[in-house]
Amino acid sequence: MGAYFGVSTIFILCLLGFSANAEVFSIGSSSGSDITQALLKAFTSACQSPSPSKVVIPKGEFKLGEIEMRGPCKAPVEITLQGTVKADGNAIQGKEKWVVFGNINGFKLNGGGAFDGEGNAAWRVNNCHKTFNCKKLPISIRFDFVENAEIKDISSIDAKNFHINVLGAKNMTMSNIKITAPEDSPNTDGIHLGRSDGVKILDSFISTGDDCISVGDGTSNLHVEKVTCGPGHGISVGSLGRYGKEQDVSGIRVVNCTLQETDNGLRIKTWPSAACSTTASDIHFEDIIVKNVTNPILIDQEYCPWNQCNKKKASTIKLVNISFKNVRGTSGNKDAVKLLCSKGYPCQNVEIGDIDIKYSGEDGPATFQCSNVSPKLLGAQSPEACSSPLTKLPGQ
Numbered sequence: 001m002g003a004y005f006g007v008s009t010i011f012i013l014c015l016l017g018f019s020a021n022a023e024v025f026s027i028g029s030s031s032g033s034d035i036t037q038a039l040l041k042a043f044t045s046a047c048q049s050p051s052p053s054k055v056v057i058p059k060g061e062f063k064l065g066e067i068e069m070r071g072p073c074k075a076p077v078e079i080t081l082q083g084t085v086k087a088d089g090n091a092i093q094g095k096e097k098w099v100v101f102g103n104i105n106g107f108k109l110n111g112g113g114a115f116d117g118e119g120n121a122a123w124r125v126n127n128c129h130k131t132f133n134c135k136k137l138p139i140s141i142r143f144d145f146v147e148n149a150e151i152k153d154i155s156s157i158d159a160k161n162f163h164i165n166v167l168g169a170k171n172m173t174m175s176n177i178k179i180t181a182p183e184d185s186p187n188t189d190g191i192h193l194g195r196s197d198g199v200k201i202l203d204s205f206i207s208t209g210d211d212c213i214s215v216g217d218g219t220s221n222l223h224v225e226k227v228t229c230g231p232g233h234g235i236s237v238g239s240l241g242r243y244g245k246e247q248d249v250s251g252i253r254v255v256n257c258t259l260q261e262t263d264n265g266l267r268i269k270t271w272p273s274a275a276c277s278t279t280a281s282d283i284h285f286e287d288i289i290v291k292n293v294t295n296p297i298l299i300d301q302e303y304c305p306w307n308q309c310n311k312k313k314a315s316t317i318k319l320v321n322i323s324f325k326n327v328r329g330t331s332g333n334k335d336a337v338k339l340l341c342s343k344g345y346p347c348q349n350v351e352i353g354d355i356d357i358k359y360s361g362e363d364g365p366a367t368f369q370c371s372n373v374s375p376k377l378l379g380a381q382s383p384e385a386c387s388s389p390l391t392k393l394p395g396q
């Protein structure tokens with residue numbers, strides 16, 4: 001169809017109950033049409049409005065091409081997505097983004113609607129998870145330098161690459177986010193963050209093919225609470241140290257979360273022979289339930305997938321002030337806890353609270369391995385802390 005909607009279809013309403021004098025820009029399109037131009041126009045008008053404004057995408061299913069909604073805006077902007085917007089389903093892409101919200105201070109995104117990345121065909125032909133030399137696939141939703149933002153009641157389905165990428169955010173709260181993609185979809189991280197301060201991720205459900213939440217360099221004061229992950233690759237700080245010019249990570253709290261059927265649960269991973277020397281500190285996991293999770297608790301400072309690094313060199317990333325408290329449930333393999341710290345920079349001030357992780361496989365019982373770390377033990381641990389001889393990590 002690809003019908004484009006001009007100015008005439010964007011009508012401006014004043015609604016009582018939204019905000020004193022907020023303008024509302026509605027996308028007046030019929031289901032099935034392409035709203036890329038209409039949405040860009042509505043966003044641009046909203047962004048130019050001197051008073052708070054709102055863009056409404058109504059119920060229905062719409063096509064949406066690559067779109068960048070960038071500020072700075074004159075006043076706060078709210079986008080209410082009630083329907084579903086769908087990306088094109090082409091397999092070969094070479095594009096890095098689909099929907100971008102950038103440089104907006106005072107932003108809301110809500111409405112109960114969904115972003116459908118239509119990734120199915122692309123996953124099958126793409127090999128970016130194995131090689132650098134590949135056609136890039138678009139991240140579904142990017143927030144670039146968005147501040148004082150509230151993102152809630154939104155779904156992301158079948159992203160071709162990451163579902164949500166947060167870069168340079170300050171004070172952003174995401175809640176009631178639902179992310180789904182098949183377990184075998186490559187690189188479909190749920191929420192990836194980097195260079196951001198004061199992000200909260202609350203009351204959300206993430207079931208995807210790669211990391212549930214991944215925390216990149218330069219992240220500080222991240223709070224994750226009541227998030228359910230799985231399937232997928234769990235919650236991961238890192239990987240850190242792959243590139244030069246990385247920044248420190250500090251102040252990460254993950255509480256009251258459930259991981260079910262994930263490969264890896266709570267993980268901190270750094271590359272050996274790192275290109276930089278940064279510190280990741282003040283990282284705390286508490287009140288976590290794991291259900292049939294392989295490697296439920298894992299610090300891996302020899303992270304080297306596809307042998308892309310020199311494993312013999314010690315990681316130069318320092319891990320300081322880390323805790324795992326009250327982690328319970330079942331492991332999918334015998335490696336319930338593995339703290340494999342750098343031989344060059346042993347982990348400092350690691351606290352282990354109550355741990356109760358069971359494994360019922362025939363090669364059991366569960367193990368708790370430690371290397372280059374002397375954790376401070378609080379409460380009770382099962383398996384017994386640091387009681388097992390270290391075995392090598394399986395090649396990743």
Ligand SMILES: *[C@@H]1O[C@H](CO)[C@@H](O)[C@H](O)[C@H]1NC(C)=O
Nearest residue numbers: 107147148149150171172173
């Ligand atoms: C954080 O952003 C929210 C809007 O989502 C705002 O209400 C709140 O005042 C901001 N907090 C600070 C400390 O600026």
Ligand SMILES: *[C@@H]1O[C@H](CO)[C@@H](O)[C@H](O)[C@H]1NC(C)=O
Nearest residue numbers: 225254255256257285286287
């Ligand atoms: C987890 O939730 C329980 C029940 O609401 C609460 O008592 C506890 O303090 C929470 N844990 C953390 C670390 O916030």
Ligand SMILES: *[C@@H]1O[C@H](CO)[C@@H](O)[C@H](O)[C@H]1NC(C)=O
Nearest residue numbers: 261262291292293294331332
């Ligand atoms: C645990 O997960 C594996 C797949 O990773 C599955 O084969 C197995 O049946 C699961 N076990 C239980 C007890 O759910």
Ligand SMILES: *[C@@H]1O[C@H](CO)[C@@H](O)[C@H](O)[C@H]1NC(C)=O
Nearest residue numbers: 250279280281282320321349
């Ligand atoms: C680790 O915690 C100690 C005690 O709370 C504090 O003095 C120190 O500054 C922390 N180190 C880092 C790198 O955050």
